[in-house]
Amino acid sequence: xxxxxxxxxxxxxxxLQGRFSLQENEAFKEILDRIKSxxxxxxxxxxxxxxxxxxxxxxxxxxxxxxxxxxKVSISxxxxxxxxxxxxxxxxxxxxxxxxx
Numbered sequence: 397x398x399x400x401x402x403x404x405x406x407x408x409x410x411x412l413q414g415r416f417s418l419q420e421n422e423a424f425k426e427i428l429d430r431i432k433s434x435x436x437x438x439x440x441x442x443x444x445x446x447x448x449x450x451x452x453x454x455x456x457x458x459x460x461x462x463x464x465x466x467x468k469v470s471i472s473x474x475x476x477x478x479x480x481x482x483x484x485x486x487x488x489x490x491x492x493x494x495x496x497x
Contacts, residue, residue, distance in 0.1 A: 397412060397413065397414045397415055397416050397420040397423045397424075397446075398412075398413045398414055398423070399411055399412045399413065399423060399426075399427065400413075401430070403436065406436055406437040406438060407436060407437065407438045407439075407440065408430070408436045408438070408439050408440070409439075409440045409442055409474075410427060410430075410439065410440070410441050410442065411442045411444070411445065412441060412442065412443055412445065412446045413445040413446065413447075414445075414446065414447060414448075415446075415447060415448040415449070416446055416448070416449040416450075416453035416456070416480075417448065417449065417450045417452050417453050418450065418452035418453075420453070420456075424456050427441075427460065428459065428460060428463055431460060431463045431464055431467060431469065431471070432463050432466075432467055436469060437469060437470065438469065438470045438471075438472075439460075439464060439469055439470070439471045439472075440471075440472050440473075440474050440496070441457075441460070441471070441472070441473050441474065442474045442475060443473055443474060443475055443476040443477065443480055444474070444475045444476075444477060446476070446477070446480050447478070447479075447480070448479060448480070449479070449480045449483055449484075450483075454483070454484075454487060454489065457473075457489070457492070457493060458492060461492060461493050470494075471493060471494075472493060472494040472495065472496055473489075473493055473494070473495045473496065474495075474496045474497075475496065475497060476495065476497075
């Protein structure tokens with residue numbers, strides 16, 4: 397998984413690309429560290445270009461949500477597509493993290 401970051405007005409937007417799975421530990425740790433150490437009010441994970449996510453990726457999203465709550469930062473997912481959107485829907489993930497379309 398690759399990602400780009402844009403930051404403005406207290407919001408950090410992370411644009412995820414590729415695959416989000418068990419093997420994506422380095423990129424995940426970087427995102428997690430950013431959430432834990434940032435002073436932003438809001439984090440948005442843009443999933444437009446995320447092609448694949450498995451159950452390990454879902455678990456990592458829960459860890460990101462927990463880190464955001466600990467840091468008193470809001471977190472949301474934006475624009476999931478295809479299989480990623482279907483996985484989030486089937487797992488009722490909107491009950492865990494807000495999903496913007």
